[in-house]
Amino acid sequence: MNSIKAAIIGPTGYTGVYLIDILLRHPQAELAYLASHRDQLPDIRDEFPQLRGRIDDEIAQCRPIDPQAIAAECDVAFLALPHRAAMAYAPKLLEAGLKVVDLSADYRLDSQSLYEEVYETPHGDPSNLEIAAYGLPELFRDKIKDADLVANPGCYPSAAALGVAPLITHSLVKLDKIVINAASGVTGAGRKAAPHLHYPEQNESFFAYGKIGGHRHQCEIEQTYKRIAGKDVPALFVPHLLPLDCGILETIYLEPATDDVTEAELFEAFEDTYKDEPFVRVLEGMPNVKHVRNTNFCDVTVRLTQQGDNQTIVVFSAIDNMVKGASGAAVQNMNLLFDLPETMGLL
Numbered sequence: 001m002n003s004i005k006a007a008i009i010g011p012t013g014y015t016g017v018y019l020i021d022i023l024l025r026h027p028q029a030e031l032a033y034l035a036s037h038r039d040q041l042p043d044i045r046d047e048f049p050q051l052r053g054r055i056d057d058e059i060a061q062c063r064p065i066d067p068q069a070i071a072a073e074c075d076v077a078f079l080a081l082p083h084r085a086a087m088a089y090a091p092k093l094l095e096a097g098l099k100v101v102d103l104s105a106d107y108r109l110d111s112q113s114l115y116e117e118v119y120e121t122p123h124g125d126p127s128n129l130e131i132a133a134y135g136l137p138e139l140f141r142d143k144i145k146d147a148d149l150v151a152n153p154g155c156y157p158s159a160a161a162l163g164v165a166p167l168i169t170h171s172l173v174k175l176d177k178i179v180i181n182a183a184s185g186v187t188g189a190g191r192k193a194a195p196h197l198h199y200p201e202q203n204e205s206f207f208a209y210g211k212i213g214g215h216r217h218q219c220e221i222e223q224t225y226k227r228i229a230g231k232d233v234p235a236l237f238v239p240h241l242l243p244l245d246c247g248i249l250e251t252i253y254l255e256p257a258t259d260d261v262t263e264a265e266l267f268e269a270f271e272d273t274y275k276d277e278p279f280v281r282v283l284e285g286m287p288n289v290k291h292v293r294n295t296n297f298c299d300v301t302v303r304l305t306q307q308g309d310n311q312t313i314v315v316f317s318a319i320d321n322m323v324k325g326a327s328g329a330a331v332q333n334m335n336l337l338f339d340l341p342e343t344m345g346l347l
């Protein structure tokens with residue numbers, strides 16, 4: 001079988017370099033084209049010296065973002081670009097005949113008006129917004145397989161969806177409010193400098209950020225819960241910045257559907273949902289960002305707790321934001337698009 005030839009648009013960012021690393025190790029994919037918007041096109045080895053000796057000269061030299069030239073050499077393009085930039089390129093890449101996996105948020109939300117409100121910009125490509133598949137394979141595999149455009153999920157929304165899906169599908173929780181307390185490593189904010197990401201600001205610190213209850217991932221999380229439940233599921237999502245390079249841990253609070261739910265039932269729901277899922281590990285102990293580092297795994301567990309007469313279900317969900325939260329999931333989606341074993345290049 002011929003290799004799948006892959007292009008990365010935006011290879012000089014964090015998700016770009018993780019994609020390069022995974023694709024270089026993938027047995028059926030070939031890294032064929034690195035495309036940059038810069039006037040002075042970089043050699044990727046100057047950006048990321050860890051790639052020296054791993055990548056051929058002609059591939060290491062970034063080339064312009066030319067959809068026709070990319071399509072002449074490739075089968076799939078990964079858009080590793082900021083929100084708002086990705087939708088400027090996706091239509092041309094699709095028209096040129098490529099499959100596209102977009103790591104940004106530009107095609108994740110069903111509703112154009114919600115996107116425009118949350119991302120504060122007009123959506124430049126509403127027709128492709130309608131056809132994009134939401135790329136969380138564990139929940140939406142069938143739709144992804146047949147798609148031309150896959151919207152890779154947000155990092156926080158991936159952990160939040162996998163942590164709660166079993167409880168919704170098994171009708172074990174009330175759906176009137178789900179609270180998600182989340183913490184992410186600093187790579188989650190991308191490679192660009194921002195004052196709060198400066199080393200002395202974030203090292204040894206730990207703080208919640210953004211508009212509490214108004215982070216752009218909250219509506220993406222609610223959209224997934226709604227797709228599973230078939231009705232609105234309001235969520236409160238509170239992100240924190242962890243002074244680590246990588247890793248997301250989410251602690252999620254839910255109310256049991258009835259008084260007689262048991263912890264054993266909760267575990268059964270997780271085990272039943274994920275028994276055939278290669279990338280979700282249901283643990284008895286606590287998920288830890290260190291244990292999913294550089295892997296495409298999502299580690300989850302659940303507890304039933306008692307407060308006076310009330311009970312609370314607490315779920316813990318951990319991923320590496322750069323792998324299952326971004327580039328690993330993107331390659332998992334590529335495997336699905338090209339009918340390759342889903343775990344190929346990722347275990």
Ligand SMILES: NC(=O)C1=CN([C@@H]2O[C@H](COP(=O)(O)OP(=O)(O)OC[C@H]3O[C@@H](n4cnc5c(N)ncnc54)[C@H](OP(=O)(O)O)[C@@H]3O)[C@@H](O)[C@H]2O)C=CC1
Nearest residue numbers: 010012013014015037080081082083085104188190191326
């Ligand atoms: N980091 C993470 O944990 C996750 C990130 N994502 C999403 O993936 C996407 C990429 O993220 P990440 O790699 O972290 O971002 P970075 O900021 O690290 O990299 C962005 C890349 O896009 C390029 N770029 C910026 N603006 C444009 C433009 N207008 N046209 C073409 N190229 C452009 C940059 O080039 P240059 O180097 O020249 O600036 C760089 O290569 C984002 O949408 C992000 O939100 C998704 C899940 C998790």
Ligand SMILES: CC(=O)N[C@@H](CCC(=O)OP(=O)(O)O)C(=O)O
Nearest residue numbers: 104105153154155184185188189
């Ligand atoms: C720590 C940090 O800043 N995290 C980012 C989310 C990570 C990310 O890149 O978001 P997408 O998955 O939607 O692309 C944030 O809060 O906006």
